[in-house]
Amino acid sequence: MSEKGTSDPSSPSQLRRHILSQAVADNVSEKAGERVRPQPAVAAPPAGPRRDRRLLWLIPIVAVAALWPLIKGGDGGRDGAEPNSPAQELGTLRGAGEPEGSEGAGPVVATPLFDAPKPIDFSVIPLAVERIVIDPGHGGTDTGTTGGGLSEKDMTLDIGFRLRDELEEQGFEVFMTREDDSEISLRQRALQANTLRADLFVSIHINWIAQRSVRGLETYFLGGTDDPVLEALARKENRESGYSLADMKSLLEGIYTDVRQDESRQFASHVQRSLYRSLLRQNPQLRDRGVKTAPFVVLVATEMPAILAEVSCLSNEQEAKLLARPLYRQHIAEALSRGIRGYADEVHQSEAKGS
C-alpha cells in the first residue's frame, strides 16, 4: 500500500492543480478584502462524495476555527497584528501639503517641516542649478500695490518675462508661476515650484514704502522678523494665504534651521548686490535697503532656495516714472539675472550651459 499524504490526490498533476486552485482562492479572497484563511488541517481535499457531504456541515466550524485566531487577537504567542487597520494611503508625496486637518499646523508648511532634510555639507557637493521658477507677484483681481498709473501685478509679470528670456538665453530651464494676468494663490505658486523640483525660486514684487521719498531695493529670504513694518509687508503679501502671522511665526520656529536658509541667504545677497549695483547707474538716488528676512508664504512653502525681491518702489513718484520705461524694467531683469547667475556660478559651480 502506497503511502499517501494527509490529503489524497489521485495523481501528482491533480495535486498541483488542486494546490494551485487553493493558492488562487486565497488570493481572490484577499483581493476581495475577506479575511478568509486557507482551509485548516481538518478540511482535507475531496476524496469521495460521502466525505464531501460530511464536509458541508463542517464548514461553519471550519470557518470559526479559521477565524478564531483573529477573534482572539493572537495565535500562540504570535501577536496577531492584522492588516485590517485602515489601509494607509500609499505614496503620499511631499509637497506643499494640502490643508487637511486643522491641528493648528499651517498646511503650507506642514510637509516640509516634518520632512526636513538632513543637513549636508554643501562645500563637498558641486550643485548645478538648472531649473529656475520665476514667480511674478500678484495677478488677477489682486493688483498688488499701485502708483503712477502702474500696478504691481503688471510690472512683475513684465519683468518676469524679461528675466525668463535672460535666463533661458544662458541655458537655464525656466518656468513661471503665471504667464498672464491670472490669480494664483501663494500656495499654488510654491506647489508649482516644488512639483517642478526647481533648483531656485525667485519671486518678483514691487514695494510701496510709506516714506514716499525713499527709493529702495530689498531682497528677502525666509526668516522671522520683529520689525512691525516688515510684519505689515508680509501680512500684505501673504494676504491670500489665509493664515495669521502669529500662526506663521510658530510654524516657522522649526523651519529656520532648515538647510535652505543658508542657501537662500546667499542667494538673496547675490541678487540684492546685483540689483543695487546695476540699477544705481540708472537711478542714482536708489537706496540699498539690504537683505532681510520675512515669513512670506512663498518662501516658507517652497522646498528650494527661494527669495523674494522687491525690485522697485511704486510709492516714489520718480521711481514709478522709471518703472514705466521698458528699458528700466529690462535693466531690472538683467540685474536679477546677473544675481541669479552669480549665485549659481560662485556658490555651486554651475554646470549650466554657456558658462
Added chain:
Amino acid sequence: MSDSNVINVGVDLGTSRSVVSGSNGQRHVIESYVAWPVDMVARKVLKKSVLIGEEAVKSRTMVDLHRPLERGLIKEGSEKDLAAVRELLRHLLELAVSSAPKPKAKTKAKGKAGEADAGPAKVRAVVGVPAEAMRVNKAQLRKALEGAVDSLMIVSEPFAVAYGLDALLNSLILDIGAGTTDFCLMRGRFPTEDDQRTLTSAGDSIDEYLLKLFTDRHPEASVTIYMVREWKEKHGFVGEAQGKVEVTAPVNGRPTTYDITDMLRTACESIVEPITEAMLDLLPRIEPEFQSDVRNNIILSGGTSQLPGLRPALEKALDELGGGTIKAVKDPVFCGADGGLAIALDAPDSDWDKLS
C-alpha cells in the same frame, strides 16, 4: 486572451535580495534596497528620484535607505516601506519586461506558446514574499503591488520554492534567508498558518551578532554592518574552519588586519540552535505515518543556507529523531522566482482573470 501578449513572471521579494524570472527567459537579481535622496541637493547630485539595489547602498550617505522587508515584514504603517516594496517590484519588472530583447518562449511547465509580436504585453506576476509578511502585511502588500502589474498573485516564498521543485507532498521547506528563516510543511495542500513557522534567526541576525562581537573586542576599529555582512558572505562558515579568516578594518583611518575566525564561527553558528529547535518541535507534530517521509524530504533554500557547514550541522541535529536527509536546492538564488513563474504558467487564464 491569447498567450501571445502575456508575460508571466515569478518574483521573489526577499529581505536581502530580490529576484525575477520571466517567461521570456529574463532572469535578474538585485539587492533589496530602495532609496530616496534626502533632499534637493542629493537629488541633484544623484540625478534620480529613486535608487534601487547596489546603487542605493552606495549612495547611502545622501539617501533615505530602505530595506523594505527587514525582518521579513513591512514595518507596520510604514508608507515608505510599502512604497519601497512597490518600487522594488517595478524595477524588477522593468528589468524582466522592458529590457527583454526578443521574447523567447517556452521556459517551463506547459511551455506556452511564444509571447512575441507587437503590443505592450500584459504582465502576470506571482510574487513570493517572506512567510511572515504574508501573515501580517498581505493586504497592504497587495495594495502596494497591485498597480505595478496587470494580474497579481502573492504567495509565501517557501511555498513558491516547494511548487517549483514539485515538493508538494510530505516535505519540509527550510528557507533560511536574510531577515527570517521560514519553515513550510507541505502536506498536499496550500500551506496554512499551522504549516508554517518563522524565526528571525537568519542572515541578518548573524551580521548583527558578528558586529557586536567584533566591536566589543575591537572598539578601536570602525566597522559597519555592511562590512560585516560582506565578511560573512565571503568567509562565513559553520563547524570546522578551513583556515584563518582575516579581515581589515580601519583604525583611525589606517587599515588594520584582524583575525575573526572564532567570532565568525560563533556568529554563524548562532542560528543553528534556534533552527534545529524549531525543526525538532515541528516534525513530531506531523501525523506519525508521514514523519519519516518528511524527515527525509527536507529542502534547504535561501541565501543564508549556503553557509558552508550549515547543512551537515542541521542534518546532524535530526539524528535525535532517528535521522533524516536535508537536500540543498540546486539554484538557491532563483528557485523561489522560478517557482513563482511555474505557478504563473500553470494558473489558467480564468484564474488570472479573477486576479487582475
